[in-house]
Amino acid sequence: MMSTKAQAILEEIQALPPTEQREVSHFILEHLVTFPPASRRRTISDIAGKYRANLDPGAKDHDCGFAAAAAD
Secondary structure (H helix, E strand, O other), X not given: OXXXXXXXXXXXXXXXXXXXXHHHHHHHHHHHOOOOOHXXXXXXXXXXXXXXXXXXXXXXXXXXXXXXXXXX
């Protein structure tokens, strides 16, 4: 839920002409929303490399249970 102050600001922005709305949007994206520099962003391979399969041959296969229940 948005605060009444935030809602009032949003309504003021929506009441502006489209060009001024774009200016406000651009300002917000440029100055308030920050992204890490490209050199510091994590890649999918960084994230995927963090998780390794830990195969346990004795582990219960939960998918089989779901498939059996769905077939009933």
